[in-house]
Amino acid sequence: MAKRDYYEILGLSKGASADEIKKAYRKTAIKFHPDKNPDDPTAEDKFKEAAEAYEILSNPEKKQRYDQFGHQGVGGARGFGGGGMNMDDIFSQFGDIFGGGGGGGSPFDSFFGGGGGRSRQKKGTNLRIKLKMTLEDIANGVEKKIKVNRLITAEGVTFKSCSSCGGSGQVRKAVNTMLGQMVTASTCPTCNGAGKTIDHKPPGVDNSGLIYQEEILPVKIPPGVVDGMQLSMTGKGNEAPGGGIPGDLLIVVEEIEDPILKRDGNNIIYELYLSFVDATIGTSVEVPTIDGKVKIKIDSGTQSGKVLRLRGKGIRDINGYGKGDQLVSVNIWTPKHLTKDEKNMLESLRDSENFIPSPGSKEKGFFAKMKDYIMD
Template structure:
């Protein structure tokens, strides 16, 4: 079982953005690979801290995590969190947080400027929305879509930036009251990549990139919800340079509203309308459900407001905890127009004891049912 993100960073849920950032920096410096060479346990803790920070530092992701826990980011491909991030992802995204803690902001050759090597630049991420029906959500689905992304043009070449000699940074030394101070900043000529364009094919932009429509297959697990985000690594825009890595494709889930079924977490709700005769005599009715129609039994004398629970007929849990239920809300329909004969019948029955309301002690009021449903 995954650890709680707040517990990983050693903070509580009331922590603000500054406190979250401070806590992450402290943990990341403590378990940084440069400080713990060859220590696999420290490396895992370093990744855990980065995953926690990636979620809690984003207001939208934090809100989803507070509501759904890890379920908001789990499933094929990883939802929103950093569960599938490698060390390069972490250094590329969060390198600025460390400042000069490790040699002027470098990270041992992963995503910064350390070790004298070229910086590995990551391309920008793309975000798209995918619409899913309840059937898609119930069964899981594989979607094939076309993504317009930037890729390196055929024939483009890059060379080492002469300004920074491929390090991606420039160093300045200044005399201050405290003595000689050395500062490092990204190279303005190559924007920190360590390389500049050498040969640019026709049609390519200033970075040697062109747009390309590429098919991408996305496996979406059963049980996802509106607003959840699926990350497909390496399917975002490419970045210039020979030492670059592509960005990610972020797929946001959008639910298509069902005509008859309403979703509440893993449970589904269905409004069933029946006549006076059906309520009095009972019988069976066929209703909508995910994956097809199902038949339910109505007992004689069933009351309006009765909720019939069909266990396991809801949606699957994203964490594989089983299925939710289908809740059928019975509503007795009162006719608005009656024939002469019908009116005469009801006029005769108006004082009949069988037609006089007589709720039993076990019958719950409307407010009790609402309270029970939301608890």
């Protein structure tokens, strides 16, 4: 199913300010919060959809990529609505918007007067690494092994329920108002929201019970990623003290510029230089593509600036909408130095009718060619 427009989800226009985006998300999230809509099975999906939209639009860099490229530009960001993000993740990420502090407990307790509330586990911190990729890697997809130093619970560490919060990770306070009882929740200062404290730890382990461990992780990168795109490996970040939810490993794609082939979205551009003789008489030449060399025919009378299109020789769209093309831009190479005989030969052709420029109505200028390229 195609993703909905993020601005549409939050009821915003593209020119919305950061404050307007935050207010719109808060309003939408409250409207579709599952606790408020127990009889609506679609409420949680809409709640997650709003969280995904806010994560992109609240980040200036991601918002710029989304405005320019749409979902393709942020295709691997998080995927809240696709099941990769649960309710705990969302509250951990955006708890400050609702005044919940990101600790245990639902920040919506204060809205709905829920005295019991459901306990939420504390989440570990995310890790972020850059992954360099060649044009060939991006075009075909690749599986790489990456080295990560992440915090994990040390062997031999045991925990017990926090005596201050009873294991909930939060302390609650009920206040009677003229509108009824309002319940507020804040992170437990004793366990910092984990709901547990260390019962036993081996020598050399700090009060968090975590140690660094190096891991080699296989990661599969799909074809069509773009420079700056962020992919997520759920649960491969730092673990949380007390056995909470592990953070995520965020992989930022860094595209290595190819010295020969240039990328333009899903299309590949190659600059082909032809001699005056080959362009005039016609020939066949080999050109490089991301799949290897292919031979193409050059018609006689080919003009400089002509663009040849090799359909399907570009990059596969990350959202599965087919492949781009390779555009071969023809440039006629003019010699900078001539021998005496070469110069005399060309001088003899100077006044030949065939060598006098005479562009007809069929000859397209630069702007017409660009229009054809964009519209095709």
